[in-house]
Amino acid sequence: MSSPTVLDAPQGAGMPKREWQSYEDPSGPPGLRSRIARFYEDHRAFIRGLTTVVVLLIAWEVVCRLWMKKSLAVAPPSAVYHAYIHLARNGQLGKDVVTSLKEFLIGFALAAAVGITLGLLMGGIRAVREYLEPIVNGLYATPVIALAPLFILWFGIGINSKIAVVFILAVLPIVINTETGIRTVDGHLIETAYAFSASRAQIFRKVLLPGALPLLVAGLRLGIGRGLLGVVAGELFAAQAGLGYLIFASSQLFDPAGVFVGITALAFAGIVSVALLKRVEKRLAPWRTDTE
Amino acid sequence: MNADTTTATRRPVAPQDPVAALAEAKGITAEGITMVFRRRDKTTLVCDDVSFEVKPGEFVSIVGPSGCGKTTLARIVGGLLRPVAGTVRIGGEVITGPGPDRGFVFQQDSLFPWRNLVDNVRFGLEIQGTGKKESSERAREMIGLVGLSEFANHYPHELSGGMRQRANLARALAISPNVLLMDEPFSALDAQTREFMQAELLRIWREQRRTVLFITHQIDEAVFLSDRVIVMSSRPGRIRDIHTIGLPRPRDLHVKRTPEFVGYTDAIWRQIEREARRDFESAPTES
Numbered sequence: 001m002s003s004p005t006v007l008d009a010p011q012g013a014g015m016p017k018r019e020w021q022s023y024e025d026p027s028g029p030p031g032l033r034s035r036i037a038r039f040y041e042d043h044r045a046f047i048r049g050l051t052t053v054v055v056l057l058i059a060w061e062v063v064c065r066l067w068m069k070k071s072l073a074v075a076p077p078s079a080v081y082h083a084y085i086h087l088a089r090n091g092q093l094g095k096d097v098v099t100s101l102k103e104f105l106i107g108f109a110l111a112a113a114v115g116i117t118l119g120l121l122m123g124g125i126r127a128v129r130e131y132l133e134p135i136v137n138g139l140y141a142t143p144v145i146a147l148a149p150l151f152i153l154w155f156g157i158g159i160n161s162k163i164a165v166v167f168i169l170a171v172l173p174i175v176i177n178t179e180t181g182i183r184t185v186d187g188h189l190i191e192t193a194y195a196f197s198a199s200r201a202q203i204f205r206k207v208l209l210p211g212a213l214p215l216l217v218a219g220l221r222l223g224i225g226r227g228l229l230g231v232v233a234g235e236l237f238a239a240q241a242g243l244g245y246l247i248f249a250s251s252q253l254f255d256p257a258g259v260f261v262g263i264t265a266l267a268f269a270g271i272v273s274v275a276l277l278k279r280v281e282k283r284l285a286p287w288r289t290d291t292e
Numbered sequence: 293m294n295a296d297t298t299t300a301t302r303r304p305v306a307p308q309d310p311v312a313a314l315a316e317a318k319g320i321t322a323e324g325i326t327m328v329f330r331r332r333d334k335t336t337l338v339c340d341d342v343s344f345e346v347k348p349g350e351f352v353s354i355v356g357p358s359g360c361g362k363t364t365l366a367r368i369v370g371g372l373l374r375p376v377a378g379t380v381r382i383g384g385e386v387i388t389g390p391g392p393d394r395g396f397v398f399q400q401d402s403l404f405p406w407r408n409l410v411d412n413v414r415f416g417l418e419i420q421g422t423g424k425k426e427s428s429e430r431a432r433e434m435i436g437l438v439g440l441s442e443f444a445n446h447y448p449h450e451l452s453g454g455m456r457q458r459a460n461l462a463r464a465l466a467i468s469p470n471v472l473l474m475d476e477p478f479s480a481l482d483a484q485t486r487e488f489m490q491a492e493l494l495r496i497w498r499e500q501r502r503t504v505l506f507i508t509h510q511i512d513e514a515v516f517l518s519d520r521v522i523v524m525s526s527r528p529g530r531i532r533d534i535h536t537i538g539l540p541r542p543r544d545l546h547v548k549r550t551p552e553f554v555g556y557t558d559a560i561w562r563q564i565e566r567e568a569r570r571d572f573e574s575a576p577t578e579s
Binding site for chain 2: 193194198211285
């Protein structure tokens with residue numbers, strides 16, 4: 001711990017010496033100021049990002065209040081906030097969130113299970129790859145969201161049709177990334193395992209699988225994004241509840257605040273799922289996160 | 293921990309007594325190895341009727357210009373490649389593929405990035421079905437032998453190039469192979485690290501007394517390490533000469549400055565100079 005009498009190194013009490021502090025004005029008082037500066041240094045990227053969001057929200061609010069008071073198409077952030085409170089109180093928001101969450105989770109879980117299995121088989125067995133590759137690539141290139149009306153015909157307007165839409169959208173990037181992950185495992189590592197007389201099954205389990213993990217997780221991340229898209233798109237076509245349905249119904253009632261409630265809730269869901277997956281990835285693949 | 297039970301369940305470790313360890317080392321006999329690579333309609337004769345022998349516990353190097361098939365030869369002895377003709381015997385038994393009697397140290401970095409050092413080194417034992425506790429114990433022992441105990445729980449990307457090659461060596465030694473096959477293991481290292489690694493390898497070899505077949509393109513490395521040096525010529529790969537290196541053991545790096553040492557390297561260099569020069573002037577070369 002340095003004493004405040006050392007003029008060229010002012011430091012907060014008990015703080016470790018840091019590079020940036022040497023650039024500080026030596027006559028400035030140590031304590032609060034350097035503490036704020038330190039906090040800013042540590043969270044600079046976050047604070048800058050947050051600044052943009054806050055400025056945009058204020059601008060939005062101001063524009064709405066000054067020039068678009070009577071608009072039926074735009075609502076200021078404060079109105080969105082009140083709509084949140086209102087929808088939460090009367091229970092509709094809860095119902096919509098639960099419905100959408102159920103559709104997403106079931107659809108995504110099915111997509112992950114089927115996608116990973118197919119991807120592993122396609123990556124590991126040549127015949128499977130040759131049989132399935134054209135159709136998987138073809139479907140990936142197709143905007144499969146166009147199948148949503150068909151699924152509603154087949155599975156009805158309940159949650160089953162939405163599960164199907166989520167599944168078909170999420171499964172393709174998972175299959176393709178898993179397969180690519182398996183196929184791009186370093187050939188030297190496979191040969192090394194072979195040199196230690198590993199069997200085919202052992203090479204698969206101990207080399208191909210862990211080697212493919214990073215891309216597999218990347219596939220899941222893409223699948224989350226596309227799955228959320230599937231929830232909304234499915235509900236826009238036909239539904240009885242859900243966040244997509246809330247957006248659709250609110251727009252029909254010229255209630256822009258309700259629309260924004262749906263949109264922001266979905267944005268939040270996306271951010272949370274990707275953050276959760278990053279945690280899982282860190283646990284599953286600690287050797288990669290260290291270098292990032 | 294109870295010391296009695298651990299020693300009772302322990303796998304027989306490499307004997308510390310060199311004479312006892314010699315019993316474990318087996319010789320290599322290669323007879324009439326011929327290997328052909330086909331690429332489209334072009335056929336290349338890589339090894340042409342190559343025969344040699346490595347006695348149990350002996351350290352033999354193969355040197356030659358690039359494209360002489362020395363790496364191919366190592367891979368054939370390792371069982372990773374099947375020759376067109378000829379047989380390889382380890383301790384009298386004809387090989388048909390990779391086996392736990394041979395430990396392979398590759399040229400390139402071949403540690404598994406998702407395994408820490410202990411888990412990398414015990415990989416071979418894990419493949420053979422040895423339990424985790426037992427194999428980890430053996431792995432730690434080998435990690436100690438190559439001087440990496442402090443880094444046992446590190447991942448490969450946290451280690452330097454020299455450390456990684458030592459780890460590769462430890463992994464090969466962990467399965468207690470009868471024969472150690474090393475394919476240009478130090479070629480990716482800088483000159484100083486390489487020198488230290490050569491001295492380290494000799495120390496480990498003195499302690500472990502395995503049969504070693506060492507592939508290199510560096511003549512001084514081959515002379516410094518080996519009992520005998522096999523010189524190959526390229527296209528097709530044939531054995532050109534075999535030198536017995538009479539330098540006294542144990543050797544340290546000072547040997548490299550003695551006239552005897554320089555005599556050996558000069559003699560070998562003269563044998564491959566013409567081909568090396570031809571390669572140098574007719575770019576691009578095949579690797």
